[in-house]
Amino acid sequence: MTALAPRAALGVDEGDGAAVHVDDLSARYRAGAGRGHATALTGISLSIPVGGTLAVVGEAGSGKSTLARVIAGLTDRSREGGPQISGGGLRVLGIDVRHLRPRESDELALRVGYVPQDTAHVLDPHLTAGENVAVPLYERNAKLTRRVAGGIVAEAIDAMHLTLATIPKYPHELSRGQRQRVALARALVLDPDLLVADEPTSGVDATVRSSILDHLAEVQRRRGFTAFVVSSEIGEVRRLSERLAVLHRGTIVGMGAIDQVLDAPTHPYVERLAALGRR
Numbered sequence: 197m198t199a200l201a202p203r204a205a206l207g208v209d210e211g212d213g214a215a216v217h218v219d220d221l222s223a224r225y226r227a228g229a230g231r232g233h234a235t236a237l238t239g240i241s242l243s244i245p246v247g248g249t250l251a252v253v254g255e256a257g258s259g260k261s262t263l264a265r266v267i268a269g270l271t272d273r274s275r276e277g278g279p280q281i282s283g284g285g286l287r288v289l290g291i292d293v294r295h296l297r298p299r300e301s302d303e304l305a306l307r308v309g310y311v312p313q314d315t316a317h318v319l320d321p322h323l324t325a326g327e328n329v330a331v332p333l334y335e336r337n338a339k340l341t342r343r344v345a346g347g348i349v350a351e352a353i354d355a356m357h358l359t360l361a362t363i364p365k366y367p368h369e370l371s372r373g374q375r376q377r378v379a380l381a382r383a384l385v386l387d388p389d390l391l392v393a394d395e396p397t398s399g400v401d402a403t404v405r406s407s408i409l410d411h412l413a414e415v416q417r418r419r420g421f422t423a424f425v426v427s428s429e430i431g432e433v434r435r436l437s438e439r440l441a442v443l444h445r446g447t448i449v450g451m452g453a454i455d456q457v458l459d460a461p462t463h464p465y466v467e468r469l470a471a472l473g474r475r
């Protein structure tokens with residue numbers, strides 16, 4: 197892979213200029229036999245321009261992972277037990293996620309890199325780090341030679357500043373921070389148009405956290421993909437994004453430039469967040 201020009205500069209446009217366009221979106225989960233549904237998101241509207249980044253913060257259970265999953269196209273239609281879109285609209289890379297057809301679901305899988313909170317959901321414990329990163333490559337092209345795949349994997353591993361000695365190791369032989377970076381390498385190996393990362397530094401030591409975020413920001417600057425990143429810490433957000441959305445009980449209670457949101461809080465939760473950020 198050579199260094200790629202930013203997509204916005206290449207003129208990749210998804211119609212209305214936004215890579216992600218969420219309009220009054222509601223989402224829910226099946227609550228189990230005879231118990232109806234549990235609403236997780238209500239009236240969410242946001243937009244991420246091509247090549248832009250939006251960071252999302254909010255307390256536990258506020259709906260961050262649900263929003264990440266629906267934006268990644270991992271709805272109940274495509275994945276058993278996933279969130280269902282129950283109202284509003286969602287366009288991702290020009291695709292209507294609410295009415296996703298199987299072909300579009302496959303297209304999204306190739307064009308969206310997704311890193312869940314728990315890397316155990318994407319890293320197969322029976323495959324080495326290198327084999328895990330290669331999985332999407334073979335999904336896209338089963339005829340890829342081992343030599344070509346190996347070169348691409350080595351580059352993806354290197355881009356996350358992991359040593360090549362990581363490649364033959366199994367996930368359990370790696371630290372949590374190394375596993376997160378392998379999961380990021382896997383999500384980025386197909387050179388996606390959109391990265392959805394759900395707390396990419398969750399459970400990682402504070403000293404390693406900032407370096408993961410810096411590597412991620414550097415790769416994004418080079419490749420110009422659009423990013424939606426969930427974070428649990430306001431301090432982390434600035435390393436990746438200039439824009440912030442704050443979720444509280446399934447609704448957005450603050451959105452805009454980070455300082456604008458924190459300096460003029462319009463909700464008590466944002467006020468608390470701003471106070472934490474000042475400490």
Ligand SMILES: Nc1ncnc2c1ncn2[C@@H]1O[C@H](COP(=O)(O)OP(=O)(O)OP(=O)(O)O)[C@@H](O)[C@H]1O
Nearest residue numbers: 225226234236255256257258259260261262263277
């Ligand atoms: N698979 C599921 N089935 C039913 N309800 C769910 C499911 N996943 C999440 N929920 C519910 O949806 C709401 C939002 O959860 P979500 O995981 O999106 O929040 P979050 O902000 O990401 O939380 P955390 O920071 O703890 O990861 C919560 O009330 C949660 O209990």
